[in-house]
Amino acid sequence: MFKGSGIQVTSEGERHLGAVLGTEDFRRSYVMEKVAKWVRDVEQLAEIGKDDPQAAYTAYTKALCHRWTFVQRTIPGISELFVPLEDALRQCFLPAIIGRQISDTERDLFTLPVRLGGLGISNPVEGSEFEFQASVKITANLKELIIGQESSLDGYQAGAVAEVTSDCLKDKEVRLLRRVSAIVSNS
Numbered sequence: 001m002f003k004g005s006g007i008q009v010t011s012e013g014e015r016h017l018g019a020v021l022g023t024e025d026f027r028r029s030y031v032m033e034k035v036a037k038w039v040r041d042v043e044q045l046a047e048i049g050k051d052d053p054q055a056a057y058t059a060y061t062k063a064l065c066h067r068w069t070f071v072q073r074t075i076p077g078i079s080e081l082f083v084p085l086e087d088a089l090r091q092c093f094l095p096a097i098i099g100r101q102i103s104d105t106e107r108d109l110f111t112l113p114v115r116l117g118g119l120g121i122s123n124p125v126e127g128s129e130f131e132f133q134a135s136v137k138i139t140a141n142l143k144e145l146i147i148g149q150e151s152s153l154d155g156y157q158a159g160a161v162a163e164v165t166s167d168c169l170k171d172k173e174v175r176l177l178r179r180v181s182a183i184v185s186n187s
Contacts, residue, residue, distance in 0.1 A: 019070075019071070019074035019075065020074075020075060024077075027075055027078070028078070028081065031071060031075060031078050031081045032081055034067075034068070034071060035068075035081055035082060035084055035085050036084070038064070038067060038068055038085055038088075039084050039085055039087075039088045041064055042060075042064070042085065042088040042089060042092060042093050043088060043092050043093075045059055045060060045064065045093060045096075046088075046092040046093045046095075046096035046097075047096070049093065049096035049097040050096050053096070053097035053098075053099075056093075056096065056097055057097050057119070060093070060121065061120055061121070065121070065122070068082070068085065068124055069127075069131060072124070072127065072128045072131035072132060073131045073132055073134070073135035074132075074135065075132070076129075076132050077129075078128055079125050079126075079128040079129050080125065082124035082125045082128055083125055085124050085125075086123050086124055086125045089121060089123075089124075090102070090107055093121075094106075094107070094110060094121065105183060105186060105187060107123075108179065108182075108183050109183055111123050111126070111179070112176060112179060112180060112183075113176065116176060116177075116180055117180075130172070130175070134168040134171075134172075137164050137167075137168060138161060138164055138165050138168060140164070141155075141156060141157050141160060141161055142156065142161075
């Protein structure tokens with residue numbers, strides 16, 4: 001039917017708008033390939049960090065970490081696939097910019113944002129499901145409009161979306177403050 005048209009039909013899956021649609025195996029394979037690439041990026045950044053820790057840290061916080069946040073927000077159930085990335089951060093990147101190996105307590109501390117005394121280098125395994133669930137909540141209204149094949153965005157409820165976004169940020173803040181308390185009580 002599509003022979004010679006240039007259209008490829010697949011029953012496995014496909015990348016679409018930066019995310020991936022398809023079977024669970026296809027999605028997992030896609031994420032594993034991405035994670036392997038990000039691990040290499042973190043390792044390269046760690047090499048830079050040995051001589052210029054501030055440049056490596058800035059590159060990480062301003063650019064690199066946002067690559068996987070998007071994937072986490074668009075694909076459910078992939079937390080465990082980020083273990084190699086967390087290992088690279090823990091065993092390679094953080095020691096490079098700190099200048100020594102780090103303890104479990106320090107790793108927990110470094111996941112906190114700077115305003116709470118950390119470095120803002122989150123654990124991608126721990127944050128994955130939260131990112132996805134927040135994204136689902138924040139985009140629910142827009143999803144309804146798309147599914148309903150609305151021809152305009154008149155039904156978009158910006159105020160409600162802002163409220164949901166605010167609630168998600170509050171939930172994140174509560175999680176962060178609980179983490180601070182746990183770190184302090186374990187120190």
